[in-house]
Amino acid sequence: EVQLLESGGGLVQPGGSLRLSCAASGFTFINYAMNWVRQAPGKGLECVSSISGGAKSTYYADSVKGRFTISRDNSKNTLYLQMNTLRVEDTAVYFCAKAPVTWGSGFYFDLWGRGTLVTVSS
Amino acid sequence: DIQMTQSPSSLSASVGDRVTITCRASQDISNLLAWYQQKPGKAPKSLIYAASSLQTGVPSRFSGSTSGTDFSLTISSLQPEDFATYYCQQYYRYPFTFGQGTKLDIK
Numbered sequence: 249e250v251q252l253l254e255s256g257g258g259l260v261q262p263g264g265s266l267r268l269s270c271a272a273s274g275f276t277f278i279n280y281a282m283n284w285v286r287q288a289p290g291k292g293l294e295c296v297s298s299i300s301g302g303a304k305s306t307y308y309a310d311s312v313k314g315r316f317t318i319s320r321d322n323s324k325n326t327l328y329l330q331m332n333t334l335r336v337e338d339t340a341v342y343f344c345a346k347a348p349v350t351w352g353s354g355f356y357f358d359l360w361g362r363g364t365l366v367t368v369s370s
Numbered sequence: 371d372i373q374m375t376q377s378p379s380s381l382s383a384s385v386g387d388r389v390t391i392t393c394r395a396s397q398d399i400s401n402l403l404a405w406y407q408q409k410p411g412k413a414p415k416s417l418i419y420a421a422s423s424l425q426t427g428v429p430s431r432f433s434g435s436t437s438g439t440d441f442s443l444t445i446s447s448l449q450p451e452d453f454a455t456y457y458c459q460q461y462y463r464y465p466f467t468f469g470q471g472t473k474l475d476i477k
Binding site: 293294295307309343345348354355357358360361362363 | 425461464466
């Protein structure tokens with residue numbers, strides 16, 4: 249079955265760190281760019297980071313640049329998001345999302361996971 | 371950043387109705403627009419890409435169209451499972467931006 253399964257969310261204090269994981273199955277992982285898209289409570293969607301199939305290219309939204317690091321282990325079919333110096337405004341459900349291409353100037357997301365909740369609060 | 375203005379923000383309709391949701395881009399994005407459906411507590415689901423191409427497995431009652439920088443998602447005959455929130459997304463330029471969503475509920 250084609251699916252994405254996120255894990256690693258939880259409650260963390262402002263300034264803390266958290267590492268999210270996304271396990272992929274049912275498709276050739278290395279062939280596709282992967283992304284993290286977040287949704288703050290009651291809000292819309294924001295693409296925070298993307299990584300190419302071969303992990304040579306990355307993108308970060310200005311809101312997370314310098315604090316978050318995206319990576320992938322193609323031998324384990326797993327995507328990661330290392331989140332440091334977390335802020336209250338990072339509180340959101342974080343979705344793992346697959347693009348239908350390896351990389352490019354633009355892409356949409358054709359497969360999504362169910363998300364993992366990150367709560368930043370003291 | 372490219373702004374995506376979605377309307378209406380909410381919509382009440384009945385089973386069998388034809389409904390249209392609109393998304394306006396703040397600049398030319400060619401046809402690089404996608405539509406998603408999200409139900410409460412669930413992952414978003416891809417419906418349409420390239421403004422009018424139907425994702426595999428999506429019912430044909432869903433369709434997309436474009437007129438300049440205005441994009442529309444139409445559901446020709448609402449089914450009970452279609453009540454959800456719908457988002458548009460441009461992928462013409464980074465950062466890829468989403469509309470604020472349209473919540474479609476039962477009248």
